[in-house]
Each structure stands twice: as structure tokens, then as C-alpha cells.
Amino acid sequence: RKEVEQDPGPFNVPEGATVAFNCTYSNSASQSFFWYRQDCRKEPKLLMSVYSSGNEDGRFTAQLNRASQYISLLIRDSKLSDSATYLCVVNSGGYQKVTFGTGTKLQVIP
Amino acid sequence: NAGVTQTPKFQVLKTGQSMTLQCAQDMNHNSMYWYRQDPGMGLRLIYYSASEGTTDKGEVPNGYNVSRLNKREFSLRLESAAPSQTSVYFCASSEFAVREQYFGPGTRLTVT
Numbered sequence: 001r002k003e004v005e006q007d008p009g010p011f012n013v014p015e016g017a018t019v020a021f022n023c024t025y026s027n028s029a030s031q032s033f034f035w036y037r038q039d040c041r042k043e044p045k046l047l048m049s050v051y052s053s054g055n056e057d058g059r060f061t062a063q064l065n066r067a068s069q070y071i072s073l074l075i076r077d078s079k080l081s082d083s084a085t086y087l088c089v090v091n092s093g094g095y096q097k098v099t100f101g102t103g104t105k106l107q108v109i110p
Numbered sequence: 111n112a113g114v115t116q117t118p119k120f121q122v123l124k125t126g127q128s129m130t131l132q133c134a135q136d137m138n139h140n141s142m143y144w145y146r147q148d149p150g151m152g153l154r155l156i157y158y159s160a161s162e163g164t165t166d167k168g169e170v171p172n173g174y175n176v177s178r179l180n181k182r183e184f185s186l187r188l189e190s191a192a193p194s195q196t197s198v199y200f201c202a203s204s205e206f207a208v209r210e211q212y213f214g215p216g217t218r219l220t221v222t
Contacts, residue, residue, distance in 0.1 A: 004152070032208045043200055043213040044153070087152070091208050095141065095160055096168055098211070100152035 003027060004090050006101040014109055017078050021104045023088030024070045027097075033071045034089040035062055038103065044087055047073075078108045112136055114214035116201050122220045123191040131186040131217050133201030141204045142184035143168075143211065144176060146197040153200065159184055160207070191221045 005024045013019045025033075033050035048055060050062040050071050061074040071088055085103040092099070114135045123129060135142065140161045145153040155168030159178040173195060175187045184203075188195060198218050202211040 034210055043216050046210050046212065049210055089211075093208065095143075095158045095166065095207050096155065098155065102150065102152045 003099045004088060004101040006086075006088055006104045008102060008104060010105040010107050012107045012109055013078050015078055015080060017108075018074065018076045019078055019106065020072055020074045021086055021088075021106075022070050022072050023090075023101055023104075024068075025088075025090045025099075026069070027090070027092045028066075028069060030069075030090045030092045032091040033062075033064055034091075035060075035071070035073050036087040036089060036100075038085045038087055040085075044100075047086070075106075078106075080108050080110065082106060083108045114201055114203055114212055116199075116214035116217055118217060119215065120218045122222065123188075124222055125192060127191050128187065128189050129191065129219075130188075131199055131201075131219075132183070133185065133214055134183045135201075135203040135212070135214075136182065137203060137212065138181070139203035139212075140181070140206050142178065143202040143204075144174070144184070144186045145200045145202065146170065147200060147216075148197050156186065156199075188219075191219075193221045195219065196221045 035047040036044040037047045038044045054063045059076045063072045087103045088101040117132045143158045144156040157176040159165045162181045201214040204211040
């Protein structure tokens, strides 16, 4: 099993739709979790950290499920500008223990 | 604030040539990282510097060297470039290990 797994997609959704991505991780000792957004040929940009209690930032909600070892990202009211690849990042407690998923591609269509 | 800056943005090398990629951050972060990103693969850690004065190997260090010049700057050197090093290179920084990382705009390197 890979350390961090994401469905590569693409997820093609109409504007205004709600879409959710999951990311599973294998190390139960993982300590911190993040979602990044990466546009084509650009650097990854931090979207949000994922806290045990879950967190929300506008249209974006992130959840952590430690029992089942996955994190999720929910995007409500999708905009064309949300089209990007979403990377999950899992840190198992050290500099060499940061693992990036390969990303889930989202395409929001008019 | 500029955040994390990298130079150059693009580079083409011939096999066997050497070059240094430069990275600087203005966020007063302790830790800095060099990654490479290849199609279909997640970012892979080449080297990192936990704090000024220290550097350590990551997952794919072969063929690379690094220097943490001061708290702001962290450079990556390719001594003898190979086609397998064709990739996009990202520098990142964080306050410390488990905190979020901030990335530079990347360097697209092609080795022919």
C-alpha cells in the first residue's frame, strides 16, 4: 500500500456543484495533514491545514478521520477558478516523513 | 513579502554540465527543502535543511549537493547533469518540521 493515495481523477463537475476528494494514508502515527492546490506548471500552494476537529474556510471544508486513516476535502459551489490539481500532504513527524500525494485533478465546467 | 524565490526559472543543460539553483525565503523560516516533481509522481525530497548550518539527505539525493548559505538561502547544485535529472525543481520553507511548507515558483530543468 502506498503511504499516501489519491484518486487521480479527473473529476469533471459543473459550476455550482459540490465535490469531495479523499486521501488515504498508511502510517497511523501521522501527525499533520494539509491540502495544497497546484495549477498547471505552477508551484503547490497551501489551501488549508487539516485539524482533528475539522476546519472550514469559505467554500472549503477539510476533515480528518484517524480511525479510517483518511482526510477529505469538500468544495461547495464550485467555481471555474477551482480547476486545479489538489494534493494531500501527510507528515509523519519528521523532515523526511513528509509525503505528498500525486494529486486529484478537478475540472469545473461551465 | 516575496515569500520563496527561485532562480533561474528555466534552464537547459547538456549532459555533464554543472549548475546551481538558488533559493531564498524572507519569512524567517528555520527549515528549507529541495524537491523534484516528475509527471505522475508526487514531489520527492532531494535534500533538506532543518536549520541554519545543517543539511540532510532526502529520498533522492544522488547527483545533487546543497548549501545552506545562511538562514535565508539554500542552494542546490548539480555537479554533472544527467538526462534523468530533467525535472521541475521546487524549493520550499517552513517554520519547522511538522508545519506547512511554502513553495517557490520552481525551476524547469532540461538536460539533453
